[in-house]
């Protein structure tokens with residue numbers, strides 16, 4: 583029996599201790615060649631902690647408010663550890679007897695919030711979007727994909743992969759599809775509506791759902807608002823889509839790689855994108871072959887928090903974004919691009935202050951830069967419930983002060 587493949591209590595305790603005290607950032611000197619002889623597992627962890635742990639960005643720090651990547655709750659760390667130790671393969675019922683059911687349970691719990699009948703997990707919304715448009719191509723006679731200018735690049739990527747034309751619709755200043763511009767004939771098109779665009783968090787007019795041969799809603803970012811009481815109606819109309827994509831590793835606070843694809847008619851859609859194989863006891867649904875049990879951390883989170891615990895955290899994030907937007911709107915040296923619709927705040931310093939120079943003066947991880955109409959804007963994303971808006975306001979004031 584090779585002890586490397588069984589539980590090492592001391593080694594795992596050491597790993598947890600290093601998470602709290604990784605030491606100062608340092609590169610252990612990895613060298614350019616694969617080492618001939620190993621140093622041992624515990625030594626490897628000791629050597630890696632100052633690199634991997636101390637060198638990482640802190641997504642849960644109180645000044646982090648820049649990207650759609652959330653900190654993860656500790657219950658997911660535990661579930662992820664179980665996952666890698668078990669290494670179930672959801673491709674085969676025999677190598678994942680309960681994990682497959684767990685994925686279906688999580689899907690069954692969540693699908694009704696989106697008006698969908700079922701679906702499956704993917705490694706993210708890029709894959710969920712491609713999967714949706716693949717099902718659309720198989721089930722309808724679409725020749726093109728139509729999406730707003732603000733759509734995520736994975737939509738153009740999907741059209742390219744699937745051999746479909748790609749056409750964009752003009753958007754308003756908010757970044758959402760301009761509903762006043764005629765959208766043309768969509769009888770041979772899959773229409774992609776984005777619920778929470780990546781750049782500005784805008785919501786496309788969801789009442790366009792149902793106007794095309796297939797409607798897909800890319801709700802990678804803002805989809806989880808449907809689980810809240812306060813903001814579910816912001817995504818009204820989404821339930822008329824044929825498919826919906828959500829990234830669980832964004833506003834469901836899950837570790838990567840966790841995405842969800844939901845279908846209105848899951849049986850017909852899954853049938854259209856399934857392949858059997860001689861050695862497969864169950865058909866392989868969707869794009870991925872071997873894949874892990876990302877549903878287990880998600881199930882653990884949903885059990886630990888319930889819908890209300892999840893919703894209150896998302897609502898709190900929305901409130902943080904609103905407070906930041908209010909601070910920006912109230913400062914005459916700053917320009918707020920628009921009221922945040924889904925926890926994404928877009929703003930910049932007014933001239934003569936240069937946006938990129940100003941950004942460089944802000945704490946790391948506080949804001950990201952997005953180019954709109956070829957001009958840089960600063961962007962905050964409310965994925966971190968630990969963000970401290972007072973500290974962020976102080977940092978903005980400090981950066982303004984130092985511009986003289």
Ligand SMILES: *Cc1c(COP(=O)(O)O)cnc(C)c1O
Pocket residue numbers: 650705706707708709734736776778779780800801802803829841
């Ligand atoms: C993040 C995002 C995606 C891509 O999702 P991944 O999970 O990163 O693959 C797609 N669409 C939108 C609107 C997004 O914000």
